Amino acid sequence: MSAARHVAIIMDGNGRWAKRRHLPRAMGHRKGVEAVRALVRALKTIELECLTLYAFSSENWKRPEDEVDDLMDLMRRFIKSDLPEFIEHDVRLKIIGNWQALAPDIVEMLEDALRQTENGTRTLAVALNYGAQAEIVEAARKAAAAGEITERSLAAHLYTADLPPLDLLIRTSGEVRLSNFLLWQSAYAEMLFTDVLWPDFTPAHLLDALEHFAVRERRFGGR
Numbered sequence: 001m002s003a004a005r006h007v008a009i010i011m012d013g014n015g016r017w018a019k020r021r022h023l024p025r026a027m028g029h030r031k032g033v034e035a036v037r038a039l040v041r042a043l044k045t046i047e048l049e050c051l052t053l054y055a056f057s058s059e060n061w062k063r064p065e066d067e068v069d070d071l072m073d074l075m076r077r078f079i080k081s082d083l084p085e086f087i088e089h090d091v092r093l094k095i096i097g098n099w100q101a102l103a104p105d106i107v108e109m110l111e112d113a114l115r116q117t118e119n120g121t122r123t124l125a126v127a128l129n130y131g132a133q134a135e136i137v138e139a140a141r142k143a144a145a146a147g148e149i150t151e152r153s154l155a156a157h158l159y160t161a162d163l164p165p166l167d168l169l170i171r172t173s174g175e176v177r178l179s180n181f182l183l184w185q186s187a188y189a190e191m192l193f194t195d196v197l198w199p200d201f202t203p204a205h206l207l208d209a210l211e212h213f214a215v216r217e218r219r220f221g222g223r
């Protein structure tokens, strides 16, 4: 029995949460940010080295422009309002994905947030403009340029190279697929697919998932 060190979450279902309440999709995303905030706050009492959240995929650009703008605005506001708490609670922010391609003001904001939180002991990794296949291709290129393509050398060039191995991947809202998220890192991860819509996901759900993880026996291909 061992505790999870690294959990990743595909936060899905904001749109359906809003639709069920006859609210605009934007409200679903707003409630989704509140769920993120509650989880980050809970990190101070939950023993976890790293929480990785899929906030914006490289495919999400295909959504209507006003929804993309809305998500970007939520990101700006979230960083601005919650950065002091990250610092206070020893949370190191990490961004994975091609985030340098985001709007210049967001890039600047994120760079500043990364600097200010670099000494945090727990990591909140946020995937922004992230796609796992592109990540693997880029890592393979770098490994090849360094003269050696092995599992180890490739993994060393992934965004997650400095994070603990992924133990548990959770997806909310009942969809059962990985949607180009952490494909390499999921090789031995446990998977949990829950019907709970992301805005309804609470720290209690995470604690429950961690408890179940701790009693599962992982074999990594052995017996």
Ligand code: FPP
Binding pocket: 011, 012, 013, 014, 015, 016, 017, 029, 032, 033, 036, 053, 054, 055, 056, 060, 071, 074, 075, 078, 126, 173, 198
């Ligand atoms: C999926 O819901 C969710 C997203 C595409 C974005 C996730 C973003 C947030 C929770 C807010 C921003 C995050 C941070 C860290 C500030 P969906 O719209 O695909 O839902 P649906 O499948 O029900 O339509």
